[in-house]
Amino acid sequence: MAKTRSFTIIAQDPSIKDGGQILTAEIHVPYEDLGPGPRGYRAHVVDYDSSQRVLYKPAELGSDALDRFAKATDAKLLSDPAFHAQNVYAIVMRILSRFEFALGRRIAWGFGGHQIHIAPHAFAEANAYYSDDDQSLLFGYFPGHDGKPIYACLSHDVIAHEAAHALLDGIRDCYTLPSGPDQAGFHEGFADTVAMLSVFGLRRIVARLLPDAKGDPTRVDKADLTVEKLKKSALLGLAEQFGREMSAFRDEALRRSMELPPSKDAMTDFSYEECHKRGEILSAAVLNAFVQVWRARLNSWLPTEDKTVHKARVAEDGSDAAEQLLTMLIRALDYCPVVDITYADFLSAVLTADFEMVPDDGTYKYRSLLLEQFEKWGILPASTQHGHREAGAIPDTGAWELPKDAADLQYDGVHLDSLVRDPDEVFRFIWENWRRLGIYEGAHTRVTSVRPCVRTGLDGFVLRETVSEYLQTLDLEAKQLGGFGIEKPKGMPDATPVRLRGGGVLVFDDFGRLKYHVRSRINNAPRQAKRLDYLWRRNIKDRDGRYGFSDGAPRGRRFAMMHLRRAGRLPKEEWRD
Amino acid sequence: MYDVGFGDCFLVSFGYGGGTYRHVLIDCGSSTENKAHMQEVVKQIIGDCGGHLHGLVITHRHEDHLSAFGLKDVGAKLAALNPDVVVQPWTEHPDAKADATSAPSVFTGKALAHQDSLAAAQKFIVQLNENSSKLLRGVGPVTRSALLSAAQASIPNKAAIQQLQDMGKKHAYVYYGSKSGLEAVLPGVEVTVLGPPTLKQSDSIRQQTTSDPSEFWKLRSRLAAAAIEHPLQARGTPLLFPRAPTSSIAASPSYVKWAIEKLDRVNVDNVFQIVRELDKEMNNTSVVLLFEVAGKMLLFPGDAQLENWEYALHDKAVAKRLQGISLLKVGHHGSTNATPKELLWDKLRNRGPKGKRGRLVSLLSTRPGKHHDVPRKSLVTALNDETVLHSTDAWKGKSKPIKETYTL
Numbered sequence: 001m002a003k004t005r006s007f008t009i010i011a012q013d014p015s016i017k018d019g020g021q022i023l024t025a026e027i028h029v030p031y032e033d034l035g036p037g038p039r040g041y042r043a044h045v046v047d048y049d050s051s052q053r054v055l056y057k058p059a060e061l062g063s064d065a066l067d068r069f070a071k072a073t074d075a076k077l078l079s080d081p082a083f084h085a086q087n088v089y090a091i092v093m094r095i096l097s098r099f100e101f102a103l104g105r106r107i108a109w110g111f112g113g114h115q116i117h118i119a120p121h122a123f124a125e126a127n128a129y130y131s132d133d134d135q136s137l138l139f140g141y142f143p144g145h146d147g148k149p150i151y152a153c154l155s156h157d158v159i160a161h162e163a164a165h166a167l168l169d170g171i172r173d174c175y176t177l178p179s180g181p182d183q184a185g186f187h188e189g190f191a192d193t194v195a196m197l198s199v200f201g202l203r204r205i206v207a208r209l210l211p212d213a214k215g216d217p218t219r220v221d222k223a224d225l226t227v228e229k230l231k232k233s234a235l236l237g238l239a240e241q242f243g244r245e246m247s248a249f250r251d252e253a254l255r256r257s258m259e260l261p262p263s264k265d266a267m268t269d270f271s272y273e274e275c276h277k278r279g280e281i282l283s284a285a286v287l288n289a290f291v292q293v294w295r296a297r298l299n300s301w302l303p304t305e306d307k308t309v310h311k312a313r314v315a316e317d318g319s320d321a322a323e324q325l326l327t328m329l330i331r332a333l334d335y336c337p338v339v340d341i342t343y344a345d346f347l348s349a350v351l352t353a354d355f356e357m358v359p360d361d362g363t364y365k366y367r368s369l370l371l372e373q374f375e376k377w378g379i380l381p382a383s384t385q386h387g388h389r390e391a392g393a394i395p396d397t398g399a400w401e402l403p404k405d406a407a408d409l410q411y412d413g414v415h416l417d418s419l420v421r422d423p424d425e426v427f428r429f430i431w432e433n434w435r436r437l438g439i440y441e442g443a444h445t446r447v448t449s450v451r452p453c454v455r456t457g458l459d460g461f462v463l464r465e466t467v468s469e470y471l472q473t474l475d476l477e478a479k480q481l482g483g484f485g486i487e488k489p490k491g492m493p494d495a496t497p498v499r500l501r502g503g504g505v506l507v508f509d510d511f512g513r514l515k516y517h518v519r520s521r522i523n524n525a526p527r528q529a530k531r532l533d534y535l536w537r538r539n540i541k542d543r544d545g546r547y548g549f550s551d552g553a554p555r556g557r558r559f560a561m562m563h564l565r566r567a568g569r570l571p572k573e574e575w576r577d
Numbered sequence: 578m579y580d581v582g583f584g585d586c587f588l589v590s591f592g593y594g595g596g597t598y599r600h601v602l603i604d605c606g607s608s609t610e611n612k613a614h615m616q617e618v619v620k621q622i623i624g625d626c627g628g629h630l631h632g633l634v635i636t637h638r639h640e641d642h643l644s645a646f647g648l649k650d651v652g653a654k655l656a657a658l659n660p661d662v663v664v665q666p667w668t669e670h671p672d673a674k675a676d677a678t679s680a681p682s683v684f685t686g687k688a689l690a691h692q693d694s695l696a697a698a699q700k701f702i703v704q705l706n707e708n709s710s711k712l713l714r715g716v717g718p719v720t721r722s723a724l725l726s727a728a729q730a731s732i733p734n735k736a737a738i739q740q741l742q743d744m745g746k747k748h749a750y751v752y753y754g755s756k757s758g759l760e761a762v763l764p765g766v767e768v769t770v771l772g773p774p775t776l777k778q779s780d781s782i783r784q785q786t787t788s789d790p791s792e793f794w795k796l797r798s799r800l801a802a803a804a805i806e807h808p809l810q811a812r813g814t815p816l817l818f819p820r821a822p823t824s825s826i827a828a829s830p831s832y833v834k835w836a837i838e839k840l841d842r843v844n845v846d847n848v849f850q851i852v853r854e855l856d857k858e859m860n861n862t863s864v865v866l867l868f869e870v871a872g873k874m875l876l877f878p879g880d881a882q883l884e885n886w887e888y889a890l891h892d893k894a895v896a897k898r899l900q901g902i903s904l905l906k907v908g909h910h911g912s913t914n915a916t917p918k919e920l921l922w923d924k925l926r927n928r929g930p931k932g933k934r935g936r937l938v939s940l941l942s943t944r945p946g947k948h949h950d951v952p953r954k955s956l957v958t959a960l961n962d963e964t965v966l967h968s969t970d971a972w973k974g975k976s977k978p979i980k981e982t983y984t985l
Contacts, residue, residue, distance in 0.1 A: 046836040048826075049817065050844035055829065055837065057822040081821050117836045121817060125847050134839040141817065149817060557846060575913045575953040 004028040007090035008069045011205050012238075013155040014078060018208060022074045025202045026067070029093040036060050038089050042096060044115045045085040051124040059085040078154075084120045088139065088153045092118060095163040095198060102330035103171075104455035104463075110169030111135045120153035128152035129559040130165040132176075137162045138560075156202075157195040164194035165559055174339045174471065174501065176558055178540045178551045180531050182342040185278025188562065192283045193329065196254060197290065199238065200322035207315035209237040213308040220311045222302060227295045231258070234318065235287055257283040264378035267343070273534075275562075281377050282343060286329065289366075289373040293321045296364040321364075328354050328366060331455065334467045335400060337520045338448075338503040340531060344382035345518075347374050351381060352399035352516065356465075357457040371398060403517045409433050416512035420466040423447035426506065430470060440523040443472040443502065464510045472502040472522040481532070485525040489536035492547075499548035500528050578940050579618045579980045580969045582609035583910060583947040584641035586618060587877065587940070588625055591766055591870060599763055600625070601632035603866075603877050603906075605655065606644035606737075608730055609944055615645045619654050621980055626658065631762040633660035635741055636863045636879025638669065639856075640730045641910075647737030656744040662758045663745035666773050668862040670750040671742060702728045702855065705848065716845050724845070728852045731859060751864055753778055753888055765870060771895065772865030772881050774888035860909055861885040873903040873985050880909040883917055890920040900924045903938065903985055907960065910943035911952025928963040938983060941968040 011025040036058035037045045047056040059082035061068060069076070069083050077083050099107050109116050111132045122138040130137050139152035139159070152158050168190055169176060175183055199205055211233055213219040224233065239255035257280040266272045266281060297317040302309065328350055335349035351367055361367045371381070381398030403409075410432040418425035426447045434441045450468045457463070479494035481487070486500075502522025509515045520527070534540075535547045542550045553561055579586040584607030590598045602622060607615060635643050646652045705728055709721065716724070742748075749758025752775045757768040826837055863879030865886070876899065878886070890896045899921060908915030916922055927937035939960050943952045952970070960966040972978055 048837050048840050050840040055824045055826050057824045081818050119840055123844050123847050575956040
């Protein structure tokens with residue numbers, strides 16, 4: 001049986017042409033026996049158009065690993081729904097396998113089922129979103145300037161963006177719950193970043209964005225390869241292309257990210273509290289670091305004597321840099337707190353994940369460059385911040401520190417075999433070590449996952465870890481907050497129901513010994529006060545008027561509304577009851 | 578203020594000494610009251626204005642602001658008041674059609690696209706209403722009724738729109754900063770148009786949408802067109818892929834049917850969204866007028882929601898001037914974002930506890946239960962605590978008056 005299968009996809013979107021034809025790419029995804037749809041073990045394309053009430057015949061891509069659209073004409077690519085089905089299937093599976101490669105394990109969807117439903121022509125609406133309640137990725141369509149339909153399902157970054165939401169939800173389902181501005185911005189910012197880096201992972205796309213050297217379209221002037229010029233040609237170039245017909249689906253986040261002037265006060269500036277603007281900070285920091293890394297890679301080989309160099313070689317470095325950065329960001333998710341993530345936490349998680357694989361920061365200094373870019377936004381690794389998470393720091397890396405008092409942890413009666421697969425065994429470990437781990441005993445506590453992982457570095461170095469997560473909840477009335485030392489938001493009535501959340505990630509090494517404990521203590525009063533104050537000020541409550549439970553979004557429409565809000569299509573609230 | 582249930586109807590009369598008055602009627606519509614009631618209201622108006630209107634302002638084209646003009650006999654009686662000037666938002670200009678060969682200067686290509694978009698979306702609502710049994714197949718009665726009720730306000734009242742076009746001696750189609758058209762009929766009164774902004778104005782402060790400001794409107798236009806065309810395509814003749822083979826839903830495996838059920842529900846949610854968006858868009862075409870006379874300022878903002886207000890309030894001089902208003906017609910029947918809290922309310926100088934000299938007067942024409950969360954309790958509480966509030970909702974009992982008069 002073949003190990004992988006190649007599929008033709010539209011590299012970016014149908015408006016991007018090469019030699020007069022739609023720019024396509026061939027991508028490889030793990031082979032599987034595909035039923036009609038296609039329907040595989042993790043994704044099932046159901047081509048039902050709910051606006052027209054039409055079910056298109058499920059695409060039969062066969063089990064012979066042949067790419068049926070390898071030589072298809074543009075007209076065929078646009079008019080054959082079977083190709084649209086292939087395009088969404090292949091891109092979603094590519095993103096899924098990128099996540100699985102980075103994390104060294106299978107990734108479950110956030111809704112409990114094995115297969116996500118993908119509707120490539122779900123409705124006549126300029127929107128595309130992930131709906132956990134419907135276990136679906138939904139892509140809309142609408143007539144373009146010339147009256148011809150524009151399809152979200154043919155846009156690589158839109159598909160990658162939605163798939164990233166779904167996967168992030170599978171890994172950290174609490175990130176859709178009400179928290180602070182960072183968590184609200186993280187879902188969008190992370191999905192945007194994954195989408196951009198995924199597009200940059202295609203060499204043909206990168207090569208196409210580079211300006212031609214005079215008289216030779218296969219080469220590029222060395223003078224055009226400075227950090228500033230790469231930013232302009234590659235990032236802003238892509239942003240400009242995104243701004244064409246498909247902008248209805250993407251809302252130009254990339255352009256805005258690139259144009260945001262870095263500011264050290266941004267994270268405390270009220271205007272950056274809005275979740276989309278917050279999300280753009282994350283993309284801005286990562287994408288700027290991407291260009292820096294790209295340039296660092298070029299520095300290692302650019303000849304001093306020649307004026308021009310091969311575009312393909314430059315593009316190769318760009319897409320390799322994008323791929324590697326993407327791996328780092330995804331890998332970080334296992335080291336992220338389970339609730340209330342901040343950008344500072346994410347930065348520490350990225351640094352930890354990479355530190356584990358590449359202790360010396362490698363040749364191109366990805367970590368240093370990321371640190372530098374985040375710092376421009378006033379974002380320092382959480383582990384270096386006094387009092388935060390009490391995790392302390394390894395000051396020169398910004399990674400999470402090893403647990404304090406690790407030597408005192410009690411392992412008696414804990415079985416290694418079970419510890420790597422059984423939530424009850426992990427709970428037993430917690431039970432024996434409440435105080436040593438600094439976990440509050442009085443809250444409802446549940447171990448939600450135990451995931452053994454095998455990660456491979458670029459140099460073949462293999463890292464085995466077991467990542468386990470626990471969640472804590474505590475339901476109170478506002479008047480009880482004081483008993484926990486938590487300041488009640490100004491003006492919040494005493495009887496208001498509030499939910500506090502906490503939890504942590506326990507990372508065990510090969511020998512079942514605790515290596516990291518990324519904690520969000522439920523009894524961390526300043527954190528809880530800050531969170532409740534934000535929810536209260538922003539009026540983020542559920543439909544019963546409770547704070548910290550859910551954000552009150554209608555069933556299945558959290559991401560639909562997030563995108564509409566981003567496009568300014570939902571009214572703002574001024575008076576709240 | 579006349580009691581029209583959920584709707585608006587105000588007569589503003591300016592005294593010119595010697596018992597002479599000049600009258601401006603602002604809106605006359607209801608989405609809850611019947612024809613008999615509206616007949617009674619119009620009878621009152623005729624009496625109050627002595628059979629002639631100097632000005633008529635129709636803030637926007639929602640049912641609850643103009644329905645009386647479309648009622649047989651009632652509309653004719655209103656027309657007989659023969660207003661000297663009829664004031665409407667620029668979006669109502671009869672030349673504002675996509676196929677117009679000449680248009681007033683305010684109608685740029687973007688503006689036409691906006692018109693198109695509103696018209697197309699309204700068409701969608703009409704069809705939704707007329708074909709609800711087919712389009713909302715499988716939708717439960719509660720959802721269906723909520724959806725159709727939400728859509729109702731946006732169904733264009735052709736008779737009323739025609740009546741308005743035919744009546745009056747002069748028409749003014751106004752926008753922020755334009756003349757009101759009332760200058761000649763209200764000498765001594767300064768009338769300032771604070772909304773709606775033109776697209777160019779609105780786009781200049783809009784940062785939430787795309788960098789090409791017109792995209793926002795174009796998208797709407799296309800979105801609305803798509804929404805109309807697709808559900809109403811004859812079954813079996815799909816627009817998207819006419820030649821692609823289709824499958825029978827009934828004969829599909831259960832796991833496909835399961836997904837289809839979910840998608841049908843998603844579609845209803847999307848239709849709801851379009852209805853809500855259109856409602857908001859229409860509200861944002863509202864004429865916002867400020868009358869200033871003898872040191873008093875009266876603010877009538879129709880149903881303007883935040884996006885309409887934002888342009889005017891962006892201008893510091895305007896925002897400062899508004900701080901001193903004496904009378905506020907509460908926007909959009911007391912909804913959540915038609916009385917901008919930080920930009921307007923918090924800065925109003927004449928708010929204050931009972932007994933405050935020159936305390937702000939507020940007029941609220943509303944009926945709870947028609948629209949979700951309207952009027953907002955928190956807003957009504959604030960109005961009660963800090964203004965002299967007159968609310969039609971408070972006119973309870975059998976001898977409920979049909980109007981109340983206030984003298985400033």
